[in-house]
Structure formats: structure tokens, C-alpha cells
Amino acid sequence: MLRSLLAGSCAMAFAPIASAQVAGSSDDLKAQIVQMRQQMEAQQQAMQKMQQRLDELEAKESAQEKAAQTAQATPVVPGRALPQSTPVVAAATAPVPSTPPAYRPPSAPAGVTEPLPAGYVRLGDTGNLLKLDLVAQLDTMIDNKYMGSADLFVPSSIPVRGQPFYDSGWRTNLSARQSLFRMDFRRETDYGTLKVVYKNNFFGSGSGDMPYNLQFFYGELDNEHYTLLAGYNISAFTDIDVFPNTLDYEGPNSFTFKYGPQIRFSPVLYRSGDGKLTLPVSMEKPNADITAIGNYSPYSHLADFTLGLRWETPDWHVQWANLFRDLGMQDKTSGQTQRTTAFASQLTGSTKVFERDSAQGWFSNGHGYANFLQDISGLGLDAAFTSSGVLRAIRARGWGVGYTHGWTDSLSSSASYGYLRISPSSDMLISQDLPKSTKFASLNLAWQFSQRAMLGIEYLWGQNILLTNMRGQGQRVQTTLRYDLNP
Template sequence: MSTLCGIAEVALGQVRLPPVENAPPLVFPAQPVSAPLVGLASPIATAAPRVFAAPAVYEFAPVPAVQTSVAPRPMFVAQPAPGVSPGEYLGEDTQDAPRAMNVFDDVRNLPPYYYDYWYYNTYGIGARPLPDYAPPGYEPRDYQDAPGVPEFSRITPPPLPSEVDTGNFVTRGMYPGSFLVPGVNTSIRLRGFVRLAALGDFDPIGVADAFVTNSIPVPQQVGRNFNMSARISRFALESWTPTNFRDWNVHTFIEGDFFNGAAQAAGGGGNPFRLRHAFFDFGYFRFGQQNSVFMDGTNWPSLVDFQGPNSWVNQRQPSARVTVPVIDGVYWAAAMERPFSDITTNGLGTNVQEAPDFSTHLRFETDLGHAQVAGLFREIGYRPTGGEVDHDTAAAISGSLVVHPWAILLGTDPVHEENPSGLTRSRILLMAASGRGIGRYLNDLAGQGFDGQVDPVTGEFSLVDSTGWNASYEHWWNEHWLSNFTYSRVEVDNNAGQPGTTYDGAEYLAASLWWLPIPRMSFGIEYLWGERHNLDGQDADAQRLHGLFQYNF
């Protein structure tokens, strides 16, 4: 202990230590722990001082020289290039944000919590970002993904690497599938999927590779169509960087696909890149383009169709979000989100956005499923030509539920069971939303002008009431085969004076069969039926057979 005290300075509960070769194990302040720790120098009891073979978090302020029998190793401090000021070192991009410190961290500076099982198995702030709801020790499957990827995947801390490993080999990063960037303490993971869709339409529908019920022509026409597309293929790049600020790590996530613009033209091409997500997490906070807090991304049923239920709450947009654990398994979240007034103006004025949308939800998470209740508050503006802006307040509520019914009846755990049966994996998924001025948050109404409408005769502006609900049952026959059945409905309470051809509601039905021959590979076939209802009482339906071939990497 005397040797350790001779080389360490304890300040504000942290160890400040110049990096040294072959340093003895470090003793950290006592903290209660709930799980075994990785890299322990000797067995310890709960609430005893934590002993790690890895060095502590290094502070980048100058550290006074100390007397020690071990020769110190120089810190890797960034040096500016000739003619470049210190603030410009590391080649900061034009229009980049300022950086706190230009210090070149090496992987031996990783903090102890990086290897701590508790950090990966907590309901609170840990390795997994708080908005990525899942049982402790797991990460959720991306929404709109195929069931070849498990609903939840295990996350564990990496093994403690030796200096030889970090200098000569690719080292596992914070998450499974990630790696440490050589010379720094940032973990990188590249993932995504390649998907081929084959679609046969028995009746005309307006979108070639997504079943959008609002695009069904009324009255229906005669004609069949066949299409193949790979533009739903997706890739994502994410990173994790541990910090010495309250044991928070910085998580970044950028994801995109090619489901943008017009369908692929004959001969190839025509599939521009589309940004789906771009955000970073730090503790309780997430900033960037992300799922709306009003939606529940983990309520996505196992559908072959990429569009999904016409009533599904679905919106990704730039926002600032906070997520707070209330108690174990209970979370509260709120966000300020980008506004857009999606109004049918009938050529009499323009839409106006003068305040952000505000959303909030309360989430209950267990191994047997989850429940979520959400609220949305908006200010929607309309400016008649030559007039003053007219404002109206919109509000809505949504609820979602996912349960494993057979696991509840059989008394099993679908998450932690080693080889869960098909019945244990089977799920029921429910979602409903209702309110005024929420059109752009529902799948079938987004971009259709159903937040509000202007009477073409009187010029009066008013918000539109909308309601939607959907239900799904996902049945696993065994570990390789499953079926899914989904029904969804949307209803719109149109305002007076709208044309008879105005969309008034729609139904959506899907029945699918999946084969999962090996992990991360999914083959699916699905029958789709939809019917559109117009304000004048006319309706028309459409049918599609949709095949899918996907591999996740």
C-alpha cells in the first residue's frame, strides 16, 4: 500500500496517476457492487475497495512528478504540426465544433467501469444508452428489422487486454462485434443488413415496394405488377467512448438506407442514400435525428412489409431527448422535437411552424414484455394569404403493449432461458393512438395534410381528429419457423367542406411465414390486403404477395 500511496494522488474520489509500465494494481474508493468484476487482482466482498489491474481514468491536466521505483512512461500528448496552433491540431474539419482537449488517449487509459459487469447489467446509466430499452444486460433489435436477429441480444464487458494484445492485435471493444480503434479508447461497430424484396401485386397500389394503403386508387383499376428491390438494405456505424465524467460514455449512431426518392429505374440506379438516424448519447441525454418519444420502436411486429401497419406511430426527426430511470424497469422520457404543420390548405394559405413539438412517455420494462403510455403536444399554425397567423394547440395520447403470453402462463423467462421454446418466444403486440392534429405521426397519414384542414368555401382553419390502432400475434413454431398476423385500422374525422375523394380511413391486414435457417438469415413470405375508404363512401382494396431474403451483418 505504501508503494501505491507513493505514486497515486487521491482527489475528489478519483485516482490521478501518471501512466507507468508494469504498475501495481490500483485500489479505488469503496463502492457497492451487484455483480462480479472483471480484472480483479484478488477476491473482494461487496462494498470493499475495488481492485483493478487496469489503470485508473487519467486526467489530462499536468500531473506532478512522483518518486517511484517504477520508471514512468511518457503520456501520449498531442503535439501541433509546424505552423499549426494547438487548437487546430488533429486536423479539425472546417465548420467543426471546438474540442475540449487535444490529447491522444491510448487504450491503457480505459476506465475501470469499462470492464465492470455491473456497468453492462443495470437499469440506469451504463454501457447501453437509456433510450434503447431492453432488460439489463441486453440490447434491443432495431425496429423494421427481420426476426433473424433476436428480440434482445446479450452485451458483456470485454476481457482485460494485455499491452501485447493492444499493440499487435485487434482488440474487442465495449460491445460485442465492436473493436477498439488502435491508439485510442473509442470502440467502433459496423452493422446492418442486405435485403432483397420480391413483390407481386394483384391490384394496383401507388407504392411499388411498400404497402401504403392511402395510395390505393379509388375506384380501383385493373392491372398486376411484379417488382424486385434491394434499396431497403441498411448499414449503421456506431461508437462508444468512455469518459471520466460520472462514468458516462459517449455513444454515437449513424444509420442510413436507400429507401428514398422514386423506385429504381430500369437498368439500375435511382436509389439515393437516406439518413435514418444520426445522434449521440451522453448519460441521460440524446441529441440528433432519432425516433420520436411519442412512438414505440420496439413494438414493431415481424412483418415482411417495410411500411408496416397503417396506424403505427412512426416518426424520426431531429430532437433533444432526456431519459430518466424512475425505479428499476420504469423510465420517463421527454423531448423537444422538430415541428412541421402538415395542413391541407386548399391553396388558400401556407403552413407555419413557430414552436417545437413536445413529447413524453412513461415506460415499464420487464423480461416478459413492456408497456408504454405517451403524450404529444403541438402548436400548429396557418397563415391565410394576406392575413395573420392562426394558431391552434394539438394534443394526443398513445399506448403500446408487448407481452409473451405463453411465457407468463408457463412461468418461464423468454430473455434469460438458454433454449426458449417457440411458445415462450411468441408475442402479442398492441398499439393505439388518438388525438387532434397528429396526422403526420401516423404511418398512413404522414405527408397527406391531416394535421389540419382549411374549408375551401369559408377559409376556416381547424385541426383534424385522427385515431388508429393495430394488433399483432407472432407465433414461434420452433427456433427456425414463425408466423405473424397483423391487423390495423385508421380513421379520420374530416372537417366540413373537404372534397368527396378525400381519404377517410383505411384497413391493413398481413399474414406472414418466416424461415430462419441460420442465425441472422431470414426468409419471409407475406400476404397483404388493404382497403381505402373515401369521404364520399367509396372504397377500394388491393392485394400483394411479398417475399423477403435478408442477411444481417
């Protein structure tokens, strides 16, 4: 439009020239020439101003186009306020890390670790981000004998010689209980990143094929100085980062695994490069698992406490955790109580090996922590009465190793082994049909045949040795098909 105005102005400026050519006298012509010069100077000044305005408008339009292109290429950062001129997007992706994520083998359990900040959506203008993950999984298991729970491979449930089902035949089962639903909320605050995490699978104790089971429901405040967690989560005594990549949900017999309400504080004591030293401390709901006699029932005066040290880097970590418990029994009728203290210590670690390989290991030892051990949880082996009526904690210990090898980015194998043993005193009033030691081994092959789907096969072996030294072995072949919507 401005260019049209310039053209029109030029036409108006030269119109008097045509008129001057028909003027009658030289004086009139001179006067007209003076007038034309004045008009031309005025038009020239006007044209210069209009040209300057045109240049300014074109520069402004060019700057706006570059700003729009930059805004499209720039990711939305959680917690950062958008410019007023930028509309709030209802569904915006959270930032992708500047460095590529660590290699995650296809056999890695779904939904165990905290997801990377990708795949989140912005919830309007609230400042909250949400990531949803749905995992649909089907496991097909073939056992060489009846071993109690058909959905879990538990060596302590393997029948020994002389027990029912010791010579039972093959058994087939299908299970979808490892399917899960997870929600991760996060937002930036003045004190750091605030997270609320929810997760459930279907390994509940109810009836039916898919009983509900809550795994996570906690809030966490995370910053460069500390982490503060409160809610329902895995015990701080557990180091989930060393859980081997088994397709079987239960995992190694000697792994310490316990969920419960808790509050956990993990200050950062020291940093060096990419490494940091933290001091995890937690107070957790007590859950005494004691063999009862007479009218006695388990109880605890105090909560369970954990205290540890953890050094971690992007490629490896080591953790030392300690568990302190108060175990008690109280007579329902007389109110008489018996108490004993319990303590356990655990050393865990994992490391990256080569480009796609990793190794894990754990060792635990103590008295009164059987309820934290995968294979013997719920069997009443935290403590027991002696023949003289004194309550004592039962000693237990366990160790295990795991190794994952990535053949390619989409094909991996994982192997693991675990050993567990309890050592009750000879005068303890417990059943002699309880396990004295168990062993566990697994080997699998997993194929990530698409970005969101995995197919795997795993061989499992277990041995159960009772306090009477009677023993039995069991085997399982399991296939797994998993669809993970938003890992």
C-alpha cells in the same frame, strides 16, 4: 542454468578429497580435512542460497504463465484501461453479456433495436468501440393491382371503384431499398456510456432504384439515472418496441412513425428489481402537414413537445405518450396568420408470451397528428380550413395488434392488424378523395437458414375507404432474402 551451476559446485567441493588421498603425513592430512570441512560448509551455504533463488525464479515463471492464461480468457471491457504491461489491441471484441440474449425471431426487422454489446472492435487506444452492420436485402413483390408506390404497401393508395387502375392486373416488382448501413460508436465516460449512432437505408425521395435515406444520426448519454439524446432519430411519441415483425417496410397503417431532429431527456423515476419507470420528455422539429388554400403556407410558432411515462422489464413494457403541437398557416402576401393547437395521446405495450412468442399492441387518439400516422402522413390532414375561414385540427385515431410465434429457434411466423380513421367536420375545405379509414393485415413465415441469412414470405391485405364512402381492396405477396453481416 542454475541447476548446472549447482552440479559444478558439488564437483568443486569434492575435488580436494582426491588430493587428500595422496598426502604424505597425518598432520598434513588432518589440516586438509579441516580445510575441506570449511570449504564444504561454505559450498553448502552457497548451494542453499542458489536453491532458494531457483525456487523464486520458478515460482515467478509459474505466476506469469497463469497471468497470461487469465488475460487471454478475460474479455476487454469498454472504457476500462488496460494494464501498462498489456499491449493495446487494435481489434478487440467487446464483452459478451453474462445472460443469453432474448429470443429474436427471424422476421424481426434488421437494425431497428440497439445492438447488444457484442461484435464491437476497439479503435486503438482511444477508448472508443465501433460496431458496423451491413444488411443486404432483396424484396420481391407481386400485387393484385396497381397501388401507387411499388416498394411500399400503403392501404391509402389503393384505388377505389371509379378511380384509375381499380381493375388493373397483377404487377411484379423487385426492390433492394431495405438494405442498410449502420455504425454504432460507444465509450465509457465519467457520466455513463456515450453512444453515437448512424443508420441509413434507401427509401429516399430521389430518383433511381436506391435513393439515400437517413434514419439515425444522434448522440446519447446513458447511465443509471437518466438518458439524454440529441440528434436525428424517431420521435419520442413513437414506441418502436411495439412495431410488429412485418417483412414489408411500411408496416401497419395505424402505427405512429416520424423521424426528425430532437432533444430527449428520460430520467429514471423508480426502480424495482429488473423493472424501471422513466419519464421521456422531448422537444422536436415541428412539421405541420396542413391542407393549404390560396396563398397560405404551413408553419409553427413552437416546436413539437412530447411527455410520457414508461414502465419496462426484460419481459414486458407499457408506455403512455402525449404529443403537443402548434399548427399555423400564414398568407404569403398579407402576412395574415391562422393558428390552432393539436394534441394526441397514445398507449402502447408488448409482452413476452411463452418461450418464443410475443404480442404487441397500440392505440392512439387526438387532433392534429395525422402526419405521425403511417398511412396518411403527407396528405395534409393535420388541420384544414372550414368554410368560414377558421383553421381547425382534424381528429384521427388508430389502433393495432401484432403477434409473433416461434415454431423453432430458426422458424417464426408473425401476424398483425391495423385500423385507422379520420373524422373531419363536414364544413372543412379538403378533397373528398382523401381516405376516411383504412385497414391493414399481414401474415408471414420467416426462416433463419443460417446465422446471418433469412428467407421469408408474407401475405398483405389492405382496404381503403374514401370520405365519399367509395372503397377498394388490395393484396400483395412478398418474398424477402436478407443477409445481415453483424446483427
